[in-house]
Amino acid sequence: MSGMRTSLNLLSRTTVTWIALLAILLLVLTAGASGAASASRPSRKIPVIFDTDICDDIDDTWALALLLQSPEFDVKLVTTAVGNTKSKAKTVAKFLEIAGRTDIPVGIGVQQSKGSHRQDAWAKDYKLSSYPGTIHEDGVKALIDTVMKSRKRIKVIAVGPLPNIGAALGREPRIAENAEFVGMHGSVRLGYGGSKKISAEYNVRASAKDCQKAFTAPWRITITPLDTCGLVRLKGEKYQRVFKKNSPITRALMENYRAWQKQGLRKSDEDLSEAELNKRTDQRVNSSSSTLFDTVAIYLAMSSELVKMEKLPIRVDDEGYTRIDDSGTVIKCAMAWKDLGVFEDYLVDRLTK
Numbered sequence: 001m002s003g004m005r006t007s008l009n010l011l012s013r014t015t016v017t018w019i020a021l022l023a024i025l026l027l028v029l030t031a032g033a034s035g036a037a038s039a040s041r042p043s044r045k046i047p048v049i050f051d052t053d054i055c056d057d058i059d060d061t062w063a064l065a066l067l068l069q070s071p072e073f074d075v076k077l078v079t080t081a082v083g084n085t086k087s088k089a090k091t092v093a094k095f096l097e098i099a100g101r102t103d104i105p106v107g108i109g110v111q112q113s114k115g116s117h118r119q120d121a122w123a124k125d126y127k128l129s130s131y132p133g134t135i136h137e138d139g140v141k142a143l144i145d146t147v148m149k150s151r152k153r154i155k156v157i158a159v160g161p162l163p164n165i166g167a168a169l170g171r172e173p174r175i176a177e178n179a180e181f182v183g184m185h186g187s188v189r190l191g192y193g194g195s196k197k198i199s200a201e202y203n204v205r206a207s208a209k210d211c212q213k214a215f216t217a218p219w220r221i222t223i224t225p226l227d228t229c230g231l232v233r234l235k236g237e238k239y240q241r242v243f244k245k246n247s248p249i250t251r252a253l254m255e256n257y258r259a260w261q262k263q264g265l266r267k268s269d270e271d272l273s274e275a276e277l278n279k280r281t282d283q284r285v286n287s288s289s290s291t292l293f294d295t296v297a298i299y300l301a302m303s304s305e306l307v308k309m310e311k312l313p314i315r316v317d318d319e320g321y322t323r324i325d326d327s328g329t330v331i332k333c334a335m336a337w338k339d340l341g342v343f344e345d346y347l348v349d350r351l352t353k
Helices: 002-040 059-068 085-098 139-149 163-171 173-177 208-216 236-243 248-268 274-287 295-300 340-352
Strands: 046-052 073-080 106-108 154-158 179-183 221-223 307-316 322-324 329-337
Touching: 046 059, 046 139, 059 073, 059 085, 059 248, 059 295, 059 340, 073 085, 073 139, 085 106, 085 248, 106 139, 139 154, 139 163, 139 173, 154 163, 154 295, 163 173, 163 208, 173 179, 179 295, 208 307, 208 329, 221 295, 236 248, 236 274, 236 340, 248 274, 248 340, 295 340
Parallel strands: 046 073, 046 154, 073 106, 154 179, 179 221, 221 329
Antiparallel strands: 307 322, 307 329
16 A cells, blocks of 8 residues: 555656646746737837927927936937037937937937037037947938838927928928927917917027928927917926936936026126126026926827817918918917926926936
């Protein structure tokens, strides 16, 4: 009987071992199948191209920081617009490297000058050749290629004048078939600072012909005019949370804000001593943000929950006004805030997470 019990025990242990091995094999096969399925499924992230006139106003840098802090996006390319676009590309590349996002290519847009910009001091010693990622000398071509080769419709987020977009549409009109346009452009019912008098908003006025091209191209268009984006500014505790965060992105953001403020003050009063210049710069940088127009375009590329949207026929005239006109293109316009305070909280939370 003891021999039989021994045989039964050996058989039981062997059976248990085989069952365990089969269970492990099943888990491996299931994990592999799941991984293969995940790899074959398209990403749910929103593919975007960010076209920015960074270094002219500091809000572009805030928008870039928000873009990088938003996991909803798959950033395919950043292109620089207006003025000395090669110099601006240094600021973008340095910022991306600090943020650990050198997977994002940088495209040098249509160069209009070799002049300087207000944030140049921040990246003056940075060499584009040192950027670990890709630098495209022809940013317009890179934009076209990125759109045309994409399997998913790309959102082109543009937060400055539109020479790059105008040039891209001129070279390859079909980009409008595989892209959507999200812009910070115009003044529909409110002007700067919430004025009841509409403005020829800078991004439109500075390159009206290119804006006309963009606004009449056959793609879906969403904009935040001054009616909403012109009201965003961080103050008090909300601003202090970003100012004091001291993460790599917020440090780079505040360093750029300081360079931007300092250069603006220096230009407005060349007789200021260095000590007084630094004092005034500190007062501004330590207290509040400037108007953060461009951050709203980043938000609109993923959601419109916090704004009141209207579909309006918009025509861009030669003076840079965005007129409601029955002959215009029907555009989705963010015309008012449902709760601006909630958007400010959202912005702070994203930047400081």
